[in-house]
Amino acid sequence: MPKEKxxxxxxxxxxxxGALGLYVPRNTILHRLDPRSKFYLFVVILLTSAIMRExxxxxxxxxxxxxxxxxxxxxxxxxxxxxxxxxWIIFVxxxxxxxxxxxxxxxxxxxxxPFFGWTFTEIGLMVAISRFFLIVNPIIVMFILFTTTKPRDxxxxxxxxxxxxxxxxxxxxxxxxxxxxxxxxxxxxxxxxSRGLELxxxxxxxxxxxxxxxxxxxLIRMIKMSVQLGMSMESRGFGALKKRTFLYELKFSLxxxxxxxxxxxxxxxIIYLRVIYGIGAYPVSIREGLLPPIIPYWPxxxxxxxxxxYLFDLIGLxxx
Amino acid sequence: xxxxxxxxxxYKYRGLEEWVLKDINLDVKEGEFIIIMGPSGCGKSTxxxxxxxxxxxxxxxxxxxxxxxxxxxxxxxxxxxxxxxVGMVFQNPETQITSLTVEDEIAFAPENxxxxxxxxxxxxxxILEFLGMTDLRYRNPYALSGGQKQALAIAAVLALKPKVLVxxxxxSMLDPVGQKIVSDIIARLNRELNMTIIAVDHRVEWAAExxxxxxxxxxxxIVLEGKPEEVFNKKEVVMKIGFRPPQVTEAAYYIEDMCRxxxxxxxxxxxxxxxKWYRQLINKYKWGGKDEQEG
Numbered sequence: 001m002p003k004e005k006x007x008x009x010x011x012x013x014x015x016x017x018g019a020l021g022l023y024v025p026r027n028t029i030l031h032r033l034d035p036r037s038k039f040y041l042f043v044v045i046l047l048t049s050a051i052m053r054e055x056x057x058x059x060x061x062x063x064x065x066x067x068x069x070x071x072x073x074x075x076x077x078x079x080x081x082x083x084x085x086x087x088w089i090i091f092v093x094x095x096x097x098x099x100x101x102x103x104x105x106x107x108x109x110x111x112x113x114p115f116f117g118w119t120f121t122e123i124g125l126m127v128a129i130s131r132f133f134l135i136v137n138p139i140i141v142m143f144i145l146f147t148t149t150k151p152r153d154x155x156x157x158x159x160x161x162x163x164x165x166x167x168x169x170x171x172x173x174x175x176x177x178x179x180x181x182x183x184x185x186x187x188x189x190x191x192x193x194s195r196g197l198e199l200x201x202x203x204x205x206x207x208x209x210x211x212x213x214x215x216x217x218x219l220i221r222m223i224k225m226s227v228q229l230g231m232s233m234e235s236r237g238f239g240a241l242k243k244r245t246f247l248y249e250l251k252f253s254l255x256x257x258x259x260x261x262x263x264x265x266x267x268x269x270i271i272y273l274r275v276i277y278g279i280g281a282y283p284v285s286i287r288e289g290l291l292p293p294i295i296p297y298w299p300x301x302x303x304x305x306x307x308x309x310y311l312f313d314l315i316g317l318x319x320x
Numbered sequence: 321x322x323x324x325x326x327x328x329x330x331y332k333y334r335g336l337e338e339w340v341l342k343d344i345n346l347d348v349k350e351g352e353f354i355i356i357m358g359p360s361g362c363g364k365s366t367x368x369x370x371x372x373x374x375x376x377x378x379x380x381x382x383x384x385x386x387x388x389x390x391x392x393x394x395x396x397x398x399x400x401x402x403x404x405x406v407g408m409v410f411q412n413p414e415t416q417i418t419s420l421t422v423e424d425e426i427a428f429a430p431e432n433x434x435x436x437x438x439x440x441x442x443x444x445x446x447i448l449e450f451l452g453m454t455d456l457r458y459r460n461p462y463a464l465s466g467g468q469k470q471a472l473a474i475a476a477v478l479a480l481k482p483k484v485l486v487x488x489x490x491x492s493m494l495d496p497v498g499q500k501i502v503s504d505i506i507a508r509l510n511r512e513l514n515m516t517i518i519a520v521d522h523r524v525e526w527a528a529e530x531x532x533x534x535x536x537x538x539x540x541x542i543v544l545e546g547k548p549e550e551v552f553n554k555k556e557v558v559m560k561i562g563f564r565p566p567q568v569t570e571a572a573y574y575i576e577d578m579c580r581x582x583x584x585x586x587x588x589x590x591x592x593x594x595x596k597w598y599r600q601l602i603n604k605y606k607w608g609g610k611d612e613q614e615g
Contacts, residue, residue, distance in 0.1 A: 240400030
């Protein structure tokens with residue numbers, strides 16, 4: 001019991017004053033998981049999404065599972081909705097673009113826009129939603145990863161992946177310096193405005209030009225600050241040794257092994273469905289007979305091209 | 321044998337014509353509290369940076385002479401290796417804090433040297449206890465006051481148990497409350513842990529009260545050096561370089577000049593000394609003054 005109390009105390013103290021990035025202190029299973037196992041989830045979800053990208057039932061299922069994980073992590077839905085504030089554009093773009101590909105213009109037509117020549121079929125819409133899910137799912141996993149992991153654990157996680165711990169510190173220092181830089185920008189802006197700088201004057205190009213007297217001193221200050229920070233860190237032995245210890249060591253506990261095992265099984269099932277039954281290679285309609293036949297095809301070669309295609313999908317390109 | 325020995329040190333930044341440090345000689349004994357003062361741009365900070373090798377390893381330039389700290393030639397060691405001997409605290413607390421909790425910040429330096437976890441934990445506890453910051457342990461440094469931030473920066477350096485603590489203008493960006501927090505810590509470190517301290521600071525009153533020795537620099541040279549009372553008694557030199565002595569000393573100079581008196585020597589440096597000095601002065605001219613009034 002006393003341990004519990006200490007934790008909640010720490011939680012409370014920790015949350016005072018911003019600059020923690022997305023991290024929300026809570027005491028849930030997901031918070032206690034090792035960042036490495038959460039990263040494993042990300043990899044699994046990314047690969048699963050790539051393999052099952054035409055299959056709305058599976059991408060939808062992943063979406064649902066992730067939604068439950070967000071609830072398990074006791075994230076407020078407000079924060080979760082924040083995610084969707086920025087992804088609705090992807091959603092709309094998907095809904096419009098994907099049904100227009102000729103191979104998805106089969107089956108029952110739901111909507112036709114004559115002027116643009118757009119046709120929305122059942123299959124087309126399902127594919128669109130599926131593609132939306134497969135972009136959003138990895139984002140949600142990342143969201144879970146960042147909201148449930150203490151920033152300091154990232155540096156350690158990075159080191160455990162046999163990478164130099166310096167990389168982990170880039171992220172942490174970024175978080176540490178966001179409020180400092182914000183303060184600097186406010187100071188510079190106020191100073192320049194008191195000397196008669198008008199930010200909202202003129203057309204768009206002029207408005208951009210108005211920001212030069214803020215941007216230049218800010219850049220100079222930031223360079224100075226980074227030099228000072230480097231001096232300070234180096235005179236405390238940063239980078240002296242290849243390996244370093246951490247005050248709180250990450251432990252890959254039984255919980256983590258179970259988690260990894262669970263998702264490995266999941267991934268195995270996905271591979272099995274894809275390779276043996278070809279599920280996920282073609283869109284599935286509710287009505288039967290419209291689909292290309294499900295053929296058990298083995299060996300299936302172009303996994304790599306498939307994955308590369310998926311990566312291009314993520315940035316909005318599609319290569320045929 | 322002092323803990324810090326600087327011999328005939330010359331230094332010039334790359335691309336600059338003028339020497340920043342000109343023939344500096346300085347000997348610091350263990351447990352001494354030294355305050356370096358001087359106008360800005362006189363090379364105080366550069367002198368501090370030579371002590372752990374930031375100059376010339378990070379700021380490249382031409383260097384002549386030797387710097388020996390704890391019988392090690394600084395030029396032969398890396399900055400990180402020197403950091404267990406020389407602790408360096410800088411001006412701006414914001415740019416020294418790297419972590420998101422107070423505890424992690426203090427643990428940062430020992431972590432870098434891969435010390436065992438129990439040892440790190442012990443050091444963190446010890447330092448927090450010493451500075452009376454135990455209740456701030458899980459706080460985000462962002463939420464601390466300026467003085468507390470600088471105290472944290474000092475704590476982070478102390479975690480390596482250095483023998484010499486070098487502070488480059490630790491209080492110049494702080495408000496009076498913060499200045500008091502930090503200067504109390506520095507004085508305590510010297511008094512209670514007998515730590516050698518070399519600080520750059522502009523507050524002469526504080527320096528006169530606490531320092532064992534004051535070093536006044538001007539244009540890259542050491543102009544005056546010695547105990548506070550010795551230094552400020554060289555009135556001509558102090559006035560010549562335009563250095564502001566403690567207010568009580570300044571007042572004494574002023575009284576002497578204005579009234580054309582033969583003021584008692586030495587000049588006062590601290591407030592208690594000033595009280596004595598004025599008593600002496602009054603006693604000396606008491607009868608003369610009375611005579612004039614009566615006459």
